[in-house]
Amino acid sequence: GAVVSQHPSWVICKSGTSVKIECRSLDFQATTMFWYRQFPKQSLMLMATSNEGSKATYEQGVEKDKFLINHASLTLSTLTVTSAHPEDSSFYICSAPGTLSSYEQYFGPGTRLTVT
Amino acid sequence: AQSVTQPDIHITVSEGASLELRCNYSYGATPYLFWYVQSPGQGLQLLLKYFSGDTLVQGIKGFEAEFKRSQSSFNLRKPSVHWSDAAEYFCAVGAVNQAGTALIFGKGTTLSVSS
Numbered sequence: 579g580a581v582v583s584q585h586p587s588w589v590i591c592k593s594g595t596s597v598k599i600e601c602r603s604l605d606f607q608a609t610t611m612f613w614y615r616q617f618p619k620q621s622l623m624l625m626a627t628s629n630e631g632s633k634a635t636y637e638q639g640v641e642k643d644k645f646l647i648n649h650a651s652l653t654l655s656t657l658t659v660t661s662a663h664p665e666d667s668s669f670y671i672c673s674a675p676g677t678l679s680s681y682e683q684y685f686g687p688g689t690r691l692t693v694t
Numbered sequence: 695a696q697s698v699t700q701p702d703i704h705i706t707v708s709e710g711a712s713l714e715l716r717c718n719y720s721y722g723a724t725p726y727l728f729w730y731v732q733s734p735g736q737g738l739q740l741l742l743k744y745f746s747g748d749t750l751v752q753g754i755k756g757f758e759a760e761f762k763r764s765q766s767s768f769n770l771r772k773p774s775v776h777w778s779d780a781a782e783y784f785c786a787v788g789a790v791n792q793a794g795t796a797l798i799f800g801k802g803t804t805l806s807v808s809s
Contacts, residue, residue, distance in 0.1 A: 621799040681726045681788035685737035
């Protein structure tokens, strides 16, 4: 089946630094990938849609200069949290759509970001 | 605007008992509906989906869900719960946004299974 991986699974960084999270589709190609943010006991909120070879589309209220998304290849999308603050601490999840329907998505295991 | 409501934040069910998790949606057209399960350390796994056709859909792990348009509901059911079913369950609706398509999730229901 379609597998999506994320790296790292857990990262701690200091305030003001930047951290990069990778999302890879392991056995299929993904021209589109989605990035979600999940707060404890909360729902998944779509942050942006990553498109291979073009700019990402950000949801309303998401700071594109803070959350840099790069879809470098058909199997890799990265999310860089720049100048991280403690309020950026969260669980970040990526997904890629299936071949039958873009609504049916395969999710990565998520990355826990803690900013100290 | 599209939205998904899961009224139950936390449910505890005895092992072997039946389960029903509630989901209500708000969407103008015929919705694409999903149930996902999230276990610690693992990504969201699709349990089942409804696109069209038979309103009772079967999924993996013995789960089923019924689409009721008149009630705007898509409740998840399982006749006999196993301890391994303890997890977070999310209902979602497919929607169209500026980027194309998106999933809108409910806030989730935490299922605990007691022995």
